[in-house]
Amino acid sequence: MSVPAIAVRGLVKDYGSFRAVENLDLDVERGDFLAFLGPNGAGKTTTIHCVTGLCRYASGSIRVMGHDVTTDYRSARRRIGLCPQEFNFDPFLSIEGILVYQAGYFGIGRADATVRARRLLDRFRLSDKKDQDFRKLSGGMKRRLLLCRALVHDPDILILDEPTAGADIELKYQIWDFLREINSAGKTIFLTTHYMEEAERLSRTVVVLHRGRILHRGSTPDFHGDKDLETRYLELVREAEAEP
């Protein structure tokens, strides 16, 4: 049996006295398309940050393609591309520069990095903007640039934190098509979203998180059965909210 793309064991993360993630166990299989759902404050982004190394955690272990994210962080980080919620680009660089430098941080030489950057900009229809300042891009273009940046080092795992938030319907479908395409080609995708339609259409596995604990994990069709995913999700969360 192959090593999971992401293996989380007993993860605990506290912010002061607030426990954001409580003893979380989670496996993400290679090649899976996993939707990581939960209400605001459930611990989704915190979990992502622990996996990617943006967050320190109190206890537990996280392995990415078999590499521990703390002791073997360099190998683990090579395997992940993160597409965050916010547009956190370096304001001193052009759009192409953002991608070329990001590839450089991953050890990719300048010539190769430029080829990769241009290929991605072309794929996401940003080529004509390559010399511009990112602040001049529209919201949808910035979202596409986030995806380009996450992919420029060709990671095995793509983690998306609400990738279509604020996107218009055309962009949303473009992103969905692209995600299906790269998932079919073998990339593992870990998606957090508040759009249940997005999770239902794209994912094969659903994990529902609530107050830092997993409420449900299983295949997407099995989870919602003959109901739509949003209805089933709301039932589950409301049941959990009703518990003392």
Place this chain on the structure above:
Amino acid sequence: MITVGLRTLARREIVRYFVVFSQTLLPPLVSSTLFLFVFGCSIGSRIEVDLGGNSYLEFLVPGLVMMHLIESSYANASSSLFISRWHNHIQELLLSPLSYAEMVCGYLAGAVSRGLIVGTGVYLISMLFVRTGVAHPMWVLYFALTVTVIFASAGLLTALWADGFEKLSFWGTFVLSPLIYFGGVFHSVSMVPDALRPLSYANPVFYLISGLRYGLIGGSDVPVGISAGVAGGLAVVLVGIVTSLFRAGWRIRS
């Protein structure tokens, strides 16, 4: 070993200050010209103190070079890291496989290079006013490098500690500037009243200025070996602290 990742970060740091060169490289050259004119030519010619056989203008040049080595390296490191925290594009580095030592070295490379460019510029401008020559080039190089590493590291510490622009400017204004001005940029310790001399000797910047002065004009307030020890020791300690804080994720990882 200089990896592609480290080279990339160092290049990014250098590009950053060249993009805004009118704010990073030109102002120190203008202010130095003014200092040299006002303090060196106008007031300095009236100062009659024994400065080891050097004129006041000759004595002033190493102090000015040192002041700008310190200020430029400190400002570059503190502003670059703080802005990357503020805009949160520090995530680009934290998500990458760069080691923490490489991250620190990348930031230091930018700050040290800016300090050296500005320091060289100030020295070249001083040649318009006085020809001092270079008495001990290797000591000049040693102090220029160690001093820029020390204050680039101090800038990184400030940028990690500060959670707002007010705090960012606090150390520069209330700590660094007094240390520089009381450290002997404009005066020799022999000009300081006896009662205040212990303060000069307690100021690390005093040893750094004295060391560079020895390198440039061959005379100094303290033996060059002591200055070199202070500079080397501070550089090693501060780089070690900064690297440890990066590794621990202090203020950069939640």
